[in-house]
Amino acid sequence: MFLLDTLREGLADLDARGLTRRRRIADTPCAAHMTVDGRPIVGFAGNDYLGLAAHPRLVEAMAEGARRYGAGSGGSHLLGGHSRAHAVLEDELAEFAGGFVDAPRALTFSTGYMSNLATLTALAGRGTTLFSDALNHASLIDGARLSRADVQIYPHADTQALAAMLEASEASVKVIVTDAVFSMDGNIAPLASLVELAERHGAWLVVDDAHGFGVLGPQGRGALAQAALRSAHLVYLCTFGKAVGAAGAAVIAHETVAEWLLQRARPYIFTTASPPAVAHAVSASLSLIAGEEGETRRRHLDALIARTRGILARTRWQPVDSPTAVQPLIIGTNEDTLALAARLDAEGLWVPAIRPPTVPVGTARLRISLSASHSAEDIDRLEAALVRMGEPT
Ligand SMILES: Cc1ncc(COP(=O)(O)O)c(C=O)c1O
Structure with a gap:
């Protein structure tokens, strides 16, 4: 069949280029x-940086969470799926990693990919310019595309180039987005300079700390805590599938930002909340990480x-x-x-x-x-x- 042949040709082409996974x-x-x-x-190969994925305390917390709340959440966060386990975890996260902003609030997601789509589509849109590091993770690239904002890619970690682009921009809303730890290179973004640029140009600074949360900074509070940064312009993304040893993600920001995401972010609203047992296990992991x-x-x-x-x-x-x-x-x-x-x-x-x-x-x-x-x-x-x-x- 023609349609299958087209796919077979595509697969053969990937293979010929050494790109089959x-x-x-x-x-x-x-x-x-x-x-x-x-x-x-x-x-x-994995990202279980602290070796917690099979830790007995997490395994037990997952089992206890399942006994207490069942296997599935049963609905989206806004339609019945938001459990006590999610609510407790959000408070813990705001307390643990929200020190970079006044009135921090956390919102949990089932994956980091979803949290990134949610954040960028809710903060950016038509008329917005999104400034994205050339080596950002695919989920940020996809979030930027989905947002329909004008996307400008700045050379990797090049804050001078970014400053010139911000200077030249006439967009009413500007959003800078960066990995904190670049996932395929391991280097850390120039976060202090990025905060300075965000403040000077009235831009949001979205920092994806998927690979730093749990490992960097005092008690593993993450890359922003390591750099001792504080700014109302910051929006922080952390994931739980890596150092935390479980699954899921959170956005932490000023409570108004979190409320905006809750009201407007489609990848938050139109999906089933992750199992409460996972949130319960993440809480257990946070206490191990901090201790x-x-x-x-x-x-x-x-x-x-x-x-x-x-x-x-x-x-x-x-x-x-x-x-x-x-x-x-x-x-x-x-x-x-x-x-x-x-x-x-x-x-x-x-x-x-x-x-x-x-x-x-x-x-x-x-x-x-x-x-x-x-x-x-x-x-x-x-x-x-x-x-x-x-x-x-
Ligand atoms: C920098 C970065 N952001 C986001 C994600 C996505 O997180 P998740 O695996 O929870 O979807 C990953 C990797 O998976 C990542 O490396």
Whole structure:
């Protein structure tokens, strides 16, 4: 059939360009040591930065939440699905991570993708100009497109270029949007300069801290807390599928912003609320993150990051200057990156090959994602494999 043939041609084209993606099946929880596709493997693929995804306290909280509230929320937040667990979590989040603004309020979402679509479509629209970092996450790019705002892409982390673009703009509403920690590079956005620009130009500054929440700043309060920033212009997005070890996301901002999203953001209004048990587990995770256990895990993670940076700097490929748990090694072509990932896989190390469109063409990379659940021996194995692979064959 013609329609199927068109798709087959498209799939063959992806394959020819080394862009076919493949799912792998895990039979064990997300952790440093997993069984994947039936084999034991050391995982460097997930974003469970604090190693909490399989923590007994979270597992128990999820079970307790299910016993208390059932398996599903049963409706959207505005039509019956908003539970006590969601309400408690929102208050905890505003208290924990809302220190960057007066009268903080949090709104929870079932995924970070949804929170980003919601925030950008509610804050920006026709007549608005949205200024977006060139390396922003796909969910922010899609939110920007869906908003129908005029979108201007500024060169990655280039605040001078952004300043000139803001200066030249006559838009009545301006929104700057950035990842806090760039998901495929691991570097941190120049947040202090961005706040200054947002205030000078009367713009919103939307900061997506999917990869910083739980790991950066005092008690893991995130990238804004790490930089000690405070501004009424800030809108903060955090996700729970990474360091928090569960699922979902939240927007934290001045209570008026949160109320605007609740009233206007279609990706908030027209979808079923996530299961209350998930919110209950996120609450349990927040108390671990803020406490002694979180501190110990962050310290261990920091040591692994420092060691891995040293290892990557000695390979013949190009590391990225990343202070976070995301440690990329830029290889270049899709084929070379896939070949290296396959060799690591043969040694029992799962390091994903990241290719376009996730990263710019010609910068395909291995994305080594570190977790507090990794041991020093896991990093020894990675180092030994990279050294062997870097030797002339
Ligand atoms: C920077 C960034 N924002 C948002 C998301 C989406 O979050 P979620 O997985 O909860 O949809 C991700 C990754 O998944 C991300 O890396």
